[in-house]
Each structure stands twice: as structure tokens, then as C-alpha cells.
Amino acid sequence: MALLERVGTLLRANINDLIEKAEDPEKLAKQLVLDMENQLLQVKTQVAIAIADQHLLQKKLKEHEDAMNQWNRKAELAVQKHQDDLARAALERSLSSQQVAASFAQQLEDQNAETETLRNAFGRLQQKLSETRSTCEVLIAQHRRARTAGKANAARTLAASHERSNVLNRLRTTIQRNEATNSASHMILEAQSLEDQLNGLEKEDRIERLLEDLKSRQPRLT
Known part of the structure; x- marks a missing residue:
């Protein structure tokens, strides 16, 4: 997930080194804090979305488990009524x-x-943001007392920023592709292939065994 990669980049960042090498440490410090606040908001949003998806999957799982149990009960009733065809359909x-x-x-x-x-x-990002704020305050104060950063350091910072931008673009493309794949995986294909037909034969055999088991557990009439 690109978002987590961006968060990881921020968590691994050496704040002291970045600020000390910046041409304008105070401006960079504020930008770092702003970037972290923005990433924190995005992560918070993704957590909320993930929890919502979690609840939806739980609901869908329960629906199909309930349906399975309901069809089993109907199969038992059909066996009691000596309706084998209905029992087979219910078991399927x-x-x-x-x-x-x-x-x-x-x-x-x-x-x-x-x-x-x-x-x-x-x-982790919340903790890093708090630490970054404190670090920025200290380093800015130190820089104001002794400004020694040069143009070469600023150029290296700019190059690093460009490299991070390229990394973020690649990661963004990756997450979009992954999201599309995850979305497609939820679609249920209805077309029955040759393999489906063979599986159907196995299912019919299994249904027959289940039917015989149900019938064997019914009380015998005297």
C-alpha cells in the first residue's frame, strides 16, 4: 500500500539531518510537520475505511453462514417428508x-x-509527529543562533525531495493497481467452465452422500 510506504518514509526520516542541511531550516521544519499531519489524517481516514470494510465482510460472512444453515434445515425437512429431490436441491x-x-x-x-x-x-506516526515537533523547535532555535548551512546542502535536499516524489508516484501507481485487483476479486463469475462441470459432478456425489446420511438419521417407522 502506497500510503503505508509514505508513512514508512516519514518514520525513517532523519529529522535532525534534514533540517541541519536545509537552506531554510525553519521553513523545512514547518513543511515536515505539515506533511506528517497530512499523512496522519490520511492514515486515520484509511483506518476508518478499513474498519468499515471489516464490518461489511463480517456481515456478508454471517449472511452466507445463516443461508447455509437454513438450507440444511430445509434439506432435513425434505428428507422427513420423503422428498429426496427437494433435499438434494437444498443441499446444493x-x-x-x-x-x-x-x-x-x-x-x-x-x-x-x-x-x-x-x-x-x-x-507510530502520531508518536513520530510529536517527536518531530519537539525536534524542530530545538533545531530551529539552534540554527537561529548559528546559521552555517550552505547552498550545496540545499541542493542535496532538493535532490532528495525529487527522489521521494518519484518513489511516491511509483507507490501510488502500485496501490491503485492493487485496489483494482482487490475490487475485481469480489466479483463472482457465473459462467460455468469444464472444470465447473466436473466440480458439479463431485458436488452431486457429495449431496447424495449427505442425503443418505440425513435419511439414516431419521427415526424409523414401526
């Missing part, structure tokens, strides 16, 4: 719901990890 629906639920469970696990990562980044 139950298996489909089970498969979708498993997919959502995996997505939820991944989302939980991403949310935790964002939360940790937010906490």
Missing part, C-alpha cells in the same frame, strides 16, 4: 453458501490484518 444450495462463506472468511482474515497494520502505522 447449502454447499454453495458454504463455499461463498469460506471466501468471505478468508477476505475477512486478510482485512483484519490490514486494519491492524493501519492502526499500528497511525500510532
